[in-house]
Amino acid sequence: MDATLIIHTLDLLLALGLVVLAWSLLASRDLFRAVVQFIVFGLLLALVWGRLNAPDVALTEAAIGAGLTGALLLTALSRLGSDGGDAACRYTLRELASTPQVLAVVLLALAVAGWVAFVALGTSPGAGLYHSVHERLSHSGVSHPVTAVLLNFRAYDTLLEVAVLAAAVIGVWSLGRMPLITPLHPPGEVLRLLITLLIPLAVLVAGYLLWAGGHGPGGAFQGGAVLAAAGVLWVLAGGRRISHRHEWQTRVMLILGPEVFCLVAMGMVAFGRHVLEYGSARAGAWILLIEGAALLSIGAILTSLFSGGGPIIDLPKWRVRGYRQRP
Amino acid sequence: MTSSLYLFTGFALFGIGLAATIMVGHWVRKILALNVMGSGVFLVMIALGYRGPGLAADPVLQALVLTGIVVSVCTTALGLWLVTRLRDSADEGSSA
Numbered sequence: 569m570d571a572t573l574i575i576h577t578l579d580l581l582l583a584l585g586l587v588v589l590a591w592s593l594l595a596s597r598d599l600f601r602a603v604v605q606f607i608v609f610g611l612l613l614a615l616v617w618g619r620l621n622a623p624d625v626a627l628t629e630a631a632i633g634a635g636l637t638g639a640l641l642l643t644a645l646s647r648l649g650s651d652g653g654d655a656a657c658r659y660t661l662r663e664l665a666s667t668p669q670v671l672a673v674v675l676l677a678l679a680v681a682g683w684v685a686f687v688a689l690g691t692s693p694g695a696g697l698y699h700s701v702h703e704r705l706s707h708s709g710v711s712h713p714v715t716a717v718l719l720n721f722r723a724y725d726t727l728l729e730v731a732v733l734a735a736a737v738i739g740v741w742s743l744g745r746m747p748l749i750t751p752l753h754p755p756g757e758v759l760r761l762l763i764t765l766l767i768p769l770a771v772l773v774a775g776y777l778l779w780a781g782g783h784g785p786g787g788a789f790q791g792g793a794v795l796a797a798a799g800v801l802w803v804l805a806g807g808r809r810i811s812h813r814h815e816w817q818t819r820v821m822l823i824l825g826p827e828v829f830c831l832v833a834m835g836m837v838a839f840g841r842h843v844l845e846y847g848s849a850r851a852g853a854w855i856l857l858i859e860g861a862a863l864l865s866i867g868a869i870l871t872s873l874f875s876g877g878g879p880i881i882d883l884p885k886w887r888v889r890g891y892r893q894r895p
Numbered sequence: 896m897t898s899s900l901y902l903f904t905g906f907a908l909f910g911i912g913l914a915a916t917i918m919v920g921h922w923v924r925k926i927l928a929l930n931v932m933g934s935g936v937f938l939v940m941i942a943l944g945y946r947g948p949g950l951a952a953d954p955v956l957q958a959l960v961l962t963g964i965v966v967s968v969c970t971t972a973l974g975l976w977l978v979t980r981l982r983d984s985a986d987e988g989s990s991a
Contacts, residue, residue, distance in 0.1 A: 579897055583904040586938075590908050590931045594915040599923060606927055613934055620901060620945045622952040625937075625960050632968050637930065640968070644923065644975040648982055675914060679906035686902065686943075697955045698946065713954035714961070722958060729962050736969035743980045789965055866965070873972035876979075 582619065585612055603641045610634030623785040624714045627777075631793035632870075639800055640874060709851025710782045718787065719855045723844045727833060730826045730862055733869045737822060740876055763805050770798035778863050782852065788825075788859040792866025799871030822872065825865025829858050901942035909935030922978045926971055933967045 586609065593605035610633040617626035701713050701721065708716035718726050774791040781787030832854055833844045841847060846854045912932025916925055937960045944953030951957075 576896065579900055583900050586904055587907050587911070590911045590934075594911060594919070594924065594928055594931065602924070602927060606930065609931070609934070613938070616901065616938065617941060620897070620941050620952055621948075621950060622941050622944070622957050622960070624957050625941060625952075625964070628961050628964050632964055633934075637968050637971055640972050640975055641923075641927075644979065647979055648923070671914065675907065675910040678910045679903055682906040682909075683899070683903050686939075698944075698953050701954050713951070714957045717954050717958040718961070722955070725959075725962060729966060732966055733969055736973050739973050740976045743976055789961055793965075870968070873969060876972075876976050 579619065582612060582616055586616070600645060603638070603645060606641065607634050607638035610637065624787065624790065627785060627790040628793060631790065631797060636793065636796060636800065636870060636874070643874070707848045707851070709846060709848065709853075709855050712781060712783050712785070712787075714785070715781045715787050715855070715859075718789075719858060720846065720851060723833070723858075726862075727826075727829050727844070730829055730865065733866065734822060734826050737869050737872045740873060759805055763801060766801060767798045770794050770801075774798075774863060774867065778856075778859055781859065782856070788862040789866060791863045792870065795863065795867025796870030796874070799867055800874050803871060803875045818868065818872070821864050821868035823865070825858075825862040825869075828861035832858055898942050898945040901938055901945070905935045905938030905940075905942055907935070908932070908938060911935075922981070923975070926974045926978070929974075930967060930971060933963065937963055 589605055589609045589612065593602045593609060596602040596605065610629060613633060614626045614630040617623070617629055701717060704721070705711065705713060705716055708720040710716050710719070774795040777786040777791035777794060778788060779786075781790070832846075836845050836847075837843060839847070909932055912928050912930075912935055915928035916932060919925055919928060940956045940960050941952055944956035946952060
């Protein structure tokens with residue numbers, strides 16, 4: 569068989585798999601099943617990113633879209649119960665659409681209309697800003713175009729994004745004390761061994777991804793996601809207790825990324841440049857400094873979002889369902 | 896062909912997600928639907944940035960989608976904690 573034919577068949581299967589999974593996870597009556605399907609959906613999506621030659625997105629999707637979001641959803645389900653904490657509202661997409669076929673046809677029509685609109689508007693695939701980025705890549709301080717866009721050309725967006733991440737943690741903490749995730753059992757031998765092996769390895773990989781971002785796929789976000797995976801593992805093994813004792817260190821880690829980013833951005837004004845204009849000579853070093861701080865913060869922020877609750881130790885008259893209260 | 900196929904898939908995912916976000920009342924399912932909708936948007940963007948076999952996708956769109964994925968995990972986390980809080984407030988209300 570022809571190689572292109574095989575590739576097209578695989579494309580078709582991937583696309584079909586995504587649509588079918590999306591539909592069935594939203595139509596599924598069993599919430600646990602829906603979440604598992606969502607994790608598979610994320611992994612398929614990571615394959616698609618790889619197929620479309622977007623390795624940076626694939627790395628992030630595999631770590632965050634499938635991994636971390638899956639962990640978040642599963643722990644949320646264990647907190648909320650199998651009905652997702654909303655027993656009164658059982659409806660799924662299937663039960664709501666009295667005639668699912670009609671809904672499917674409407675959706676299909678919408679998709680066709682959107683696709684035609686894009687083609688009619690002349691936004692032909694591949695036009696983009698690719699050439700503009702490549703012309704100026706040598707002035708950016710890094711040789712990987714995605715990192716150049718994230719940390720130099722559109723650094724303003726990334727600065728605001730890091731601020732949004734920190735704001736999300738403040739949002740979660742402002743909800744008051746939450747049932748902290750404490751393991752029901754002390755970690756067994758296997759988990760203990762895994763943790764002593766995996767966490768240092770994850771830190772190493774995160775550091776490597778940070779460095780690799782200068783010249784290839786990788787960077788602070790991908791590295792931060794790996795760091796967060798280590799953090800989640802640590803929380804699940806009961807490491808949260810240690811992080812409590814070092815409460816101010818947690819806070820410093822959370823705010824370090826936005827802080828350093830802001831300082832560098834404003835500091836450039838002191839050199840007679842514009843905000844976030846690094847100048848071509850030292851740009852690489854500034855980007856590495858910002859990324860290093862952002863890496864730590866993203867890891868800490870995503871871990872905090874997972875464990876929730878805020879760094880307050882005294883727990884609750886509060887009802888903690890399904891979790892052992894701490895003495 | 897490849898780009899068009901994934902562009903179309905992106906629109907389909909967005910449609911399914913949008914329909915479910917509006918129609919489904921259940922909180923956790925709404926969050927799942929939002930994520931599916933977001934994935935659809937990301938897919939449209941990366942499909943537009945596809946430049947053919949062996950060529951890296953448009954870096955600007957890759958950077959935007961990367962940012963989007965990280966932000967969407969944050970909104971998911973915040974949403975899930977909000978649901979937890981809502982559930983517990985509802986429980987307190989009914990037991991009092």
